[in-house]
Amino acid sequence: MGIPGEAYQALQSIVGSDWVSDDPAVCEADHLCASGGYPKDAIRPACSIEPASGEEVQAIVKLANRYRLPYVATSTYYLGETSPRKENTILIDLKRMNKLEIDEDNLYAIVEPGVCFSALQAELFKMGLCTFVPGCGGHASVLANTLFTGDAPTGWRHGLGYRRILAAEWVLPDGEMLMLGSRSLSKDFFWGEGPGPDLRGLLRGISGRKSELGVITKLGVKVFPFISEKLEPEGRAFHTHLNLPTNRFKWYNVRFPAKENAINTILELGRCEICLVVMTVPPLFRTVARTRGAGCGGFWEGWAQLGEKINPKQLELRILLFGIGAEKRLAYEEKVLLEIVEENEGSAREAPARDETNFMAADAICACVVGGRFHSQLSYESIDQDVKFGDIVIEMTNKHKPPILEEYGTTNWLCPYDLGYITKAECLRMTDVEHVDELNLWSLDCQEAFLKQGAYTNFPDDEVFGAVWGNYHEKERRIKEAFDPNNVSHPK
Amino acid sequence: MLEVEEYKHQAETCVRCSYCKFIDLNWITSSRFVRQCPIDTRYRFNLYSAHGLLHSALAELEGTLEFTPKLMDALWKCTLCGGCDIRCKRNLDVEVLQVIETLRRRCVEQGKGPMPEHKVLADNIRNSHNKYGAPAGERLGWMRKEIKPVQKADLVYFVGCASSYQQPELALATAELLKKAGTEFMVLDDEWCCGHELFATGQLELAREVADHNIKAIENLGAQTVITSDAECYKTLKVDYPKILEKSTEDMPYTILHITEYIDQLMKDGKFEFKKSVPMKVTYHDPCNLARLSEPWFHWEPHYEPPNIAVGKVWRRGDKGIYDPPRDILKGIPGIELVEMERAKDNAWCCGAGGGVGLAFPDFALWTAGERIEEAETTGAEAIVSCCPQCKAILSRVTEAKKTGMKVYDITEVMLRAT
Numbered sequence: 026m027g028i029p030g031e032a033y034q035a036l037q038s039i040v041g042s043d044w045v046s047d048d049p050a051v052c053e054a055d056h057l058c059a060s061g062g063y064p065k066d067a068i069r070p071a072c073s074i075e076p077a078s079g080e081e082v083q084a085i086v087k088l089a090n091r092y093r094l095p096y097v098a099t100s101t102y103y104l105g106e107t108s109p110r111k112e113n114t115i116l117i118d119l120k121r122m123n124k125l126e127i128d129e130d131n132l133y134a135i136v137e138p139g140v141c142f143s144a145l146q147a148e149l150f151k152m153g154l155c156t157f158v159p160g161c162g163g164h165a166s167v168l169a170n171t172l173f174t175g176d177a178p179t180g181w182r183h184g185l186g187y188r189r190i191l192a193a194e195w196v197l198p199d200g201e202m203l204m205l206g207s208r209s210l211s212k213d214f215f216w217g218e219g220p221g222p223d224l225r226g227l228l229r230g231i232s233g234r235k236s237e238l239g240v241i242t243k244l245g246v247k248v249f250p251f252i253s254e255k256l257e258p259e260g261r262a263f264h265t266h267l268n269l270p271t272n273r274f275k276w277y278n279v280r281f282p283a284k285e286n287a288i289n290t291i292l293e294l295g296r297c298e299i300c301l302v303v304m305t306v307p308p309l310f311r312t313v314a315r316t317r318g319a320g321c322g323g324f325w326e327g328w329a330q331l332g333e334k335i336n337p338k339q340l341e342l343r344i345l346l347f348g349i350g351a352e353k354r355l356a357y358e359e360k361v362l363l364e365i366v367e368e369n370e371g372s373a374r375e376a377p378a379r380d381e382t383n384f385m386a387a388d389a390i391c392a393c394v395v396g397g398r399f400h401s402q403l404s405y406e407s408i409d410q411d412v413k414f415g416d417i418v419i420e421m422t423n424k425h426k427p428p429i430l431e432e433y434g435t436t437n438w439l440c441p442y443d444l445g446y447i448t449k450a451e452c453l454r455m456t457d458v459e460h461v462d463e464l465n466l467w468s469l470d471c472q473e474a475f476l477k478q479g480a481y482t483n484f485p486d487d488e489v490f491g492a493v494w495g496n497y498h499e500k501e502r503r504i505k506e507a508f509d510p511n512n513v514s515h516p517k
Numbered sequence: 518m519l520e521v522e523e524y525k526h527q528a529e530t531c532v533r534c535s536y537c538k539f540i541d542l543n544w545i546t547s548s549r550f551v552r553q554c555p556i557d558t559r560y561r562f563n564l565y566s567a568h569g570l571l572h573s574a575l576a577e578l579e580g581t582l583e584f585t586p587k588l589m590d591a592l593w594k595c596t597l598c599g600g601c602d603i604r605c606k607r608n609l610d611v612e613v614l615q616v617i618e619t620l621r622r623r624c625v626e627q628g629k630g631p632m633p634e635h636k637v638l639a640d641n642i643r644n645s646h647n648k649y650g651a652p653a654g655e656r657l658g659w660m661r662k663e664i665k666p667v668q669k670a671d672l673v674y675f676v677g678c679a680s681s682y683q684q685p686e687l688a689l690a691t692a693e694l695l696k697k698a699g700t701e702f703m704v705l706d707d708e709w710c711c712g713h714e715l716f717a718t719g720q721l722e723l724a725r726e727v728a729d730h731n732i733k734a735i736e737n738l739g740a741q742t743v744i745t746s747d748a749e750c751y752k753t754l755k756v757d758y759p760k761i762l763e764k765s766t767e768d769m770p771y772t773i774l775h776i777t778e779y780i781d782q783l784m785k786d787g788k789f790e791f792k793k794s795v796p797m798k799v800t801y802h803d804p805c806n807l808a809r810l811s812e813p814w815f816h817w818e819p820h821y822e823p824p825n826i827a828v829g830k831v832w833r834r835g836d837k838g839i840y841d842p843p844r845d846i847l848k849g850i851p852g853i854e855l856v857e858m859e860r861a862k863d864n865a866w867c868c869g870a871g872g873g874v875g876l877a878f879p880d881f882a883l884w885t886a887g888e889r890i891e892e893a894e895t896t897g898a899e900a901i902v903s904c905c906p907q908c909k910a911i912l913s914r915v916t917e918a919k920k921t922g923m924k925v926y927d928i929t930e931v932m933l934r935a936t
Contacts, residue, residue: 044561050588051562053576054569059533075561101535102563120561125548143539144548151547163542164535258543262836262863263607265543318834320610322826387542390534391608395824398532428824456824 028071028113032092036115039084040076044121047072055116059103067108070097070116077121079194079202079242086240087200089115089513097515098240100138100166106235111516117240119166128215129154133191133245135214136167143385145248155251155384157183160451162389168244172228174405176449178302178383180442182347183249185405187229191217191245195228198239198509206245214245227504236515238508250349256384263318266381273355275346276376278306279366280339284436286369287340288408293365294344295445299358301347302383305340305439308332308432309453313391321394337434343376345383395430395455400464402437402471404450411439411450417474418452425467428460518721519612519619521578523819527612528574530825537567537601537613540864550859550892553600555867555885556591565591567601567613574620584629592620593632594881597717597872599809603835603863610825610832614810618719625719632877635718643723646709647678656708659685664692670701673740675731675754675773677747678710679906687906690929691746691776697936698780698789702744705734713749713806716757718873728758735771746776746929748905749871752806756814766813775807777904777928781842784849791935794852799931800898801843801855802889802912803865804905808838835863843904843928850935856896866892868908875911883918886911893923900924902931 027033027047036045046052052069071094076082082098089096096115099107109116123139129152134145142156143163149155157177159170175186192206192214205224207216217225227238256267269276281287287305294300308331316327346362348355366373381388393399404414415436422431432452441448452471456464476493491498506512519527538557545551552558556565563569564587573591576582584592595617602614624630641650659681660666666674674695680688695702709731715724731754735743745751754773759766783789803809815831822828840862847855860866869875869885890912893901901923903909913925 046562046587048564048585048587050573050576050582050585050591051564053582054562054564054566054572057533057572059535073562102533103535118562140548141539141551143542143545144551147545147551148548162534162536163545164539258541258546260543261840262541262603262834264836265541265607267543318836320827320830320832321824322828325824325826381543385542385545388608390532390536393532393534394609 028094028115029092032088032094033072035088036072036074036085039081039088040074044076045072045074052116055099055102055118056108058099058108059101066110068110068112068114070109070114071112073116073118075118075121079122079196082117082119082196082240082242083200083202085115085117086196086198090199090511093511093513095513095516097236098138099236100169101141101164103161103165103169107515119240119242122242127152127154127248131215132248132250133215134248135243135245137243138166138168138241140167141165142167142170146385149248150251150256153251153253154248156246156248157186158384158386160382160386160389163386167246168241171244171246172241176440176442177386178304178440180440180449181303181444182301184443185447186246189217189247190225190228191215191247192219193225193228193241193245194243196240196242198514199511208245214243217245237505239514252349256380259379265387266379267384269378269380271378272352273348274378275355275359276378277344277346277362277373278376279342279344279371279373281342281369281371283338284340284412286371287342288412290342290365290369290371291408291441291445293369294362295441297361297365298444299346299361300344302343302345303441304343305436306343307438307453308335308435309392309430309455310438313388313394324394332433335433335435340436392453392455398461398464399453399455400468401454402452402468405447406450408439408441408445408448411448412436413478414450414475415452417478418471421467421470421474422454424470425463428456428463429467430455518622519615520819524616524619525575525578528571528578528616530609530611531568531571531613532609533568533572535566535568536608537604539604540600540860541604541607544860544864546859550866553604553860553864553866555596555598555869555881555888556594558888559881559884560591562587564588565594567605567617570595570617570620571613574616577620577623584624584627589624589630592617592624593630594874594878595872596805596867596869596874596885598805598867599835600805600864600867603809606832606834610827618717622719622721631718631720631873634876635714635720635873638714638718638873638876639720639723642710642712642715642727647682648710648714649678649682651682656681657704659688661689664689664696666704667701668703669739670703671740672700672742672744673703673705673735673738675711675743675745675747675750676704676708677745677750677906679910680747681708684906684910684927687746687909687927687929690927690933694776694780694929694932694936695744698783703738703740705731705738707734711750711753713753713757714873714876716753716761717871721761724757725761728761732758732770740771743771743773744776744779745773746904746927748775748804748807749907751775752811755811759814759816763816765816768816775839775842775904777842777846778839780932781845784846791850791932793935795850795931795935796852797900798854798856798898799847799900799902799926800858800893800896801847801861802858802868802893802901802903802908803840803862804903804908805865805867805871807904808840808865809835809863811839812837838863846928846932847902850931853931856898858892858896860892868903868911870907870911875907882911883915886915887919890915890919890921890923894921898923900926902926902928904928
């Protein structure tokens, strides 16, 4: 049916005719987000529009309210639930909004939705600072990912991104602009709390991240001290990495005879407040790393070889030591690490001082080499709970493999954050294009099992999980109704 | 052109991660020079990207999308630089560029494409055997009497249209270099346009005709090696000719070398030396057709074993292009100080002229070239050096229009100055 002609003309007058299009090909290309499990109810937007500023976003949202047109905002377009699901949706593509400012004295950056992690990281490195870079890739939107969860392996030390949202400019579902934190008092973004109620919880909420509560057009994010030495890139095409200065960094791979030993080590490392990265490495990622450039065929050869020697009872940790502040810090961290490893019967071996995962995340999506489709069950819990969660996923995977890639009975990918205070457990399961339905069934089975165990997952079916978790979905619905009376912000 | 099943398979394996829009993330050193894809950078709609075009390819195949004005715009403004292709292949097995090329071909087969300017080019080649429509008999007009190709040699110099007709100084420089290297060479009496833009614009019947003609002409001369200083001709003879014949590069009746490969090898063998100083701070622009796109072609009949294993396929991931020889040459010239741009080697930003874009969308091509010159200027270099007449021409147009003061050279010119 399309949106009314005068509405479309109004959109053109907001952004200029070059930056809005209802061409079927433009809309078709914006029909689906990334990731393998495409939402089944996704449809083409009626048009796509590319604003250049928060003011333009406001004008678009107000117009959408006037004409009762649904809208949804995207940037990298990674998240599964942001594909349009209603007729006549305006897809607001925020990629043109890519302004970036850095306050190096006060350690924060102000980002618009189009700024990606790698761009921010590159600028921060020049200043001896750094940010986290999530596993989905350094090309993801800083703003969107920080609101979503903001997790990355360096979260061991930096914590979860969405717990340190600073000030924000927020175009509410009805088009009013709300300033959060210090931004409400001045042009500063340095502080997330401000007068009045703290509404940041709404941004992190599940409906917030699905673009159901308007559009964040600017966000203050914390950045961290780093080192002045350069991380030199090396390599070409599929063989690139960053060389880590060996006077500041050291990688260790540590194998433990049992999961409990590894978990005790993690907790002890947290108590000692050392390391920059501590995580397990699932067989999938290990194989991909080893068969880099060999493609799908090479992956399967490596997978078979790994399967012959893997012991699901064992757990291997990958640990990055970091001499921040002083080189002698590195020696101190190493001494402490090796003592803890010995106490827990681990076997540590040093690994090459290079990286393609944690500082720019250039190897994101590499796991899709298997066939191109994946799904993920995520949990942010205590580490003990995450291990139980992993056992659930293994059980469900056994029901659906093949075609779903198994993990040789090993546990999930454990990424502890905040020095072990909270752990992300991610269970990526892969398959090929023909078997996406099986992935979706696996996901539903996992969620049903989680529900019975009271475990948390990051992609819940609200109606199912709400009842278990304090009826959050009802509260979210009321909030949504209050903020979005015309129900146009990515309505269900 | 991919067969339908393979075309569909490749297009639907795209995960839509958007990695195709960026240079290798490890090599990002500033927020300014982050992006790889000219159409994405300029137009920003997701359609204007590899994943947008792959998604469109699927939809067109399924009959849910036609060649709309925007699809035509995105498809034909793609310079086929290959940045998206090798970026995707860093992590995945997807033949991104081949899907885009096939989508162009489908557009042509349906009578919707190519652009009018591409049809004029085809007419020129058909009638005059060169892309400009200039008299065929003047193709060897660049020669001077001191250039003496021989009647019989192991090597034939394939000049290319640009050097023959528009930039004869490059042909002269190449010939002079070969002479100084003590290399005898032949030239084709009846060299036709290599057909690069015909391949790029899906006009494959005529492309096949010129390929057949040129291959036969090379065979008739009995030459084992073909040398060229035109990156487009290089890639066409190395990759597109075997591709259209359903052969591999190694099966062709000749070996193709770029002049930089040849001179570099002579240097490393101690048989050639640059003796004169050329005091200049330069930056090097990697032509897409010499760098990312020039890996040998391997013919493969699609055959998969589950899950998704392409049995016997040799993947071309962009690491084996000609990146080092031009750099080693420049470093071997006394006085030259070589500084790299942020987006260099396999991350190089396209000059904008390729894929037929320079012909059909000159404004966009100039914008793309302008981005490259801006990047070159950040290095502090006095000059930008490349290995392709097309790159040189369009980059020069920008520097002249903007009066930047930056010089634009082909590497043959710099090499000649140093001999």
